[in-house]
Amino acid sequence: MSKSLNISYDDIIEDSIGKIISYLKGNYVLSKRAVALLLLQEDEDVLEKVQDTEKSNFIKIRLIIQKTKENYDKPLNYIISLSRQELVQELTEKVVNKEEEKNRNISDVLSRLTMNPITGIPILILVLYFGLYQFVGVFGAGTIVDFLEANVFENFINPWINGLVNSYIPWQWLKDLLANEYGIITLGIRYAIAIILPIVGSFFLIFSIIEDSGYLPRLAMLVDRIFKKIGLSGRAVIPMTLGFGCDTMATMVSRTLETKRERVISTLLLALAIPCSAQLGVILALLSGSPKAMMIWVAFVAFVFLFIGYLTSKILPGDQPSFYMEVPPLRLPKLSNILSKTYTRMQWYLAEVMPLFVLASVLIWFGNLTGLFDIIIDAMGPVMNWIGLPNEAAESFIFGFFRRDFGAAGLYDLQASGALSPRQLVVAAATLTLFVPCVAQFTMMMKERGKKTGIAMAAFIFPFAFAAGYVLNLILVTFGVLS
Amino acid sequence: MECCENKTQWYKKLVAVLLGTGDCHGGVKQNTYGLKKIALVGSPNVGKSVLFNSLTGAYVTVSNYPGTTVDVSRGKGKIGQQEYEIIDTPGMYSLMCITEEEKVTRELLFKEKPEAIIHVIDAKNIQRMLPLTIQLVEAEMPVILVLNIMDEAERMGLRIDIKRLELELQIPVISTIAALNKGINTLKERVDKYVKVA
Structure with missing residues (x-):
């Protein structure tokens, strides 16, 4: 199936992804792009796995991650999630059509009552x-x-x-x-x-x-x-x-x-x-x-x-x-x-x-x-x-x-x-x-x-x-x- | 329900039975050796286990709160002319895992390489749940998207253009109401077609 869905992040992250991919020589089940993204987000398990597979190149990858982090004042995990959320936002605007919510029903009222401490x-x-x-x-x-x-x-x-x-x-x-x-x-x-x-x-x-x-x-x-x-x-x-x-x-x-x-x-x-x-x-x-x-x-x-x-x-x-x-x-x-x-x-x-x-x-x-x-x-x-x-x-x-x-x-x-x-x-x-x-x-x-x-x-x-x-x-x- | 079929020694099994320490807690582990795999993944409380039950005819516990399933269940299910191993997994919000049961699911996806990964989402929370679909697509995994609990979404006034979504994502998208057994046949047909093409 053609992967024509274009998922891209900002230039800095895209650049880092490209660099990391060039160092990934091992065989991973998921795409190298996904591995690179998880590395940037410093997922512990993936870091460990890549360290085991890539050996000496891992230090270079570490360096790229460090450098990338320095560009942002928020964690990369947040930055990456945010771009994804924006993409999804765009997507849902195209496919989801929300009509005005119908009148509030009894289960909404009951729901509120169960969560309010007084009731x-x-x-x-x-x-x-x-x-x-x-x-x-x-x-x-x-x-x-x-x-x-x-x-x-x-x-x-x-x-x-x-x-x-x-x-x-x-x-x-x-x-x-x-x-x-x-x-x-x-x-x-x-x-x-x-x-x-x-x-x-x-x-x-x-x-x-x-x-x-x-x-x-x-x-x-x-x-x-x-x-x-x-x-x-x-x-x-x-x-x-x-x-x-x-x-x-x-x-x-x-x-x-x-x-x-x-x-x-x-x-x-x-x-x-x-x-x-x-x-x-x-x-x-x-x-x-x-x-x-x-x-x-x-x-x-x-x-x-x-x-x-x-x-x-x-x-x-x-x-x-x-x-x-x-x-x-x-x-x-x-x-x-x-x-x-x-x-x-x-x-x-x-x-x-x-x-x-x-x-x-x-x-x-x-x-x-x-x-x-x-x-x-x-x-x-x-x-x-x-x-x-x-x-x-x-x-x-x-x-x-x-x-x-x-x-x-x-x-x-x-x-x-x-x-x-x-x-x-x-x-x-x-x-x-x-x-x-x-x-x-x-x-x-x-x-x-x-x-x-x-x-x-x-x-x-x-x-x-x-x-x-x-x-x-x-x-x-x-x-x-x-x- | 045949539990714990791994090759533990008989006396260990006996002790486990006598002390009640066998770990078969509401899960299903059918013998599915050698079958091609289809995994159900998605956020907690979207109906993965309901789908598992209707695809396999087995019964795993289903409730209305997140985190009912904490362990992997495996069952046999026939789709088209072929039998598959259907895998029900604990809920997962993102490929970046926080909790232990999320890790269980992710490890499974990485290690077992299913033929198809059915990403089940709650249609009314589509916006919150699509990021995982995006991550799965990014990882170039064989994703099929299921918009479940469509009835509640419609009651909230949501109209979702399934065809358009399919076009945008470039993956099969199916809507279901699993609890009422609606859309299951369509899902099976699409999975069958998808696996054959791949």
Whole structure:
């Protein structure tokens, strides 16, 4: 195809391009002209590549770039982009015809309302209350989980499996592996299907609707100012809210952030203070009985989020992030996309969670068989007592080490047996929220941010979670709240 | 959806499955070995993944915010009589990259040399998005321009002269409304023709 589109820059740049091209002897996938332009804009990767290919000539190229830069008081990147923008301007004037905008419609009004702090914050609270609390917490983690737990598993599947296993299998060890208190089916699969799946499913459904409506970028605009205080920009809203779905996924998404500093801060905050959907759902359901307990949990975790974010932004060197984000129009979500998205995510989640839950059951079974489990629980006892919890709570923490959601599900069992007071419940929920990222998230942290950073974060989070739990318990006891 | 088909050892795979650390997060990786490649590129939130889904029949996550896709997805798609590897990429504003996921896309363009690069833009923001088209043309890459979300542009009162734009840019230009499956067939025809000529 003939390249008759004439893209030219000013004489100085054109001259430099010509000179650079004469030194480019290697083979590049893109045209030499494009390579020269990227060199002038000092693109690091391209500089490196050209240095490797052209060897001694690279010094001459460097010199040309230096000389060219001296002609302008603005970076060449800016100059070059500007000429391109001018060309595009000319082009669009020829091909685009803009009629007067039709009357402003309802989505414009709504869009403005979501971004204005005065109306935006109440809207956010409404979204959180109905979407998260009512639908995920009360309906998903309450109604559906209760139904599956109490009616399906407790009354039907568990007795049936236990009966089957106990009458046909002669060996106690195999009985315990499959059924009874910590069996693969009665614990692992029950947790996955009856507790985690409904919560995650209802969360993903609501979240898909929110995602497709275009609300998230508006939320980003709304909280940009607060996020600036903790070294992040509004852009970080996306990984942060995704974290409420699955922190592992969110850690990966944090690579969309511009600066390394922002990526490190958001990875740490995700690991520390953002509960994942399953954990969140269980905690919402557990605390929904006592609004006061819920408020304390929310306030505490939010405080930790902001406080640690603020501290890290002070410690970590680097500039404030700039914030530029495209705000797409509000759109009516398409049902077909919502359903396939929810379905894909649930499928993915279940596929990921199921083997792990089975593995955890096996490990716990092994620990029980050898008595190792009791030793660990006893060893963790003092730590539990230190933050005001009974020894049995150690179980949830050990579970939580495998996966956040597994730990929360353990807490659900503990609460159902009536072993925890409201105060203990809040402390346990808060500590578990802060406590280690699950294995998958930890692996992702090391992969995305590097081993050293990942391990350093875990080393910080581990003691911090318990210290924070201790402080929270102390405050609650001292002021006699929730006793 | 077959994930992670690279040749990792079986025990590593097993550990990854058991710990849930496999990295298949909403992406698609079909076996497309040896097929010619077509890459979808463009700014974030213009509908690359929607197009990917309709060209391949697979499902990758699609949302209404920039940055949904952070990893490359690959799927098989039939265009004309030929099967291609269709590649969905994370959004990229410019060939001068800032973020890590932009670099992923650029590296891919440089290393894999696709037969055709479909630059998808949001028609209503044409002015802001054409500079990347210009850069791709400058780089002498095989670009096809897709003006997506045409319905919203029209609702805003924008009339775009596609023929004229094609003439000015000297590359194929197609308008689509990918979410409503409009313009996909035309796109396929044009890609087919384009790849055959090249």
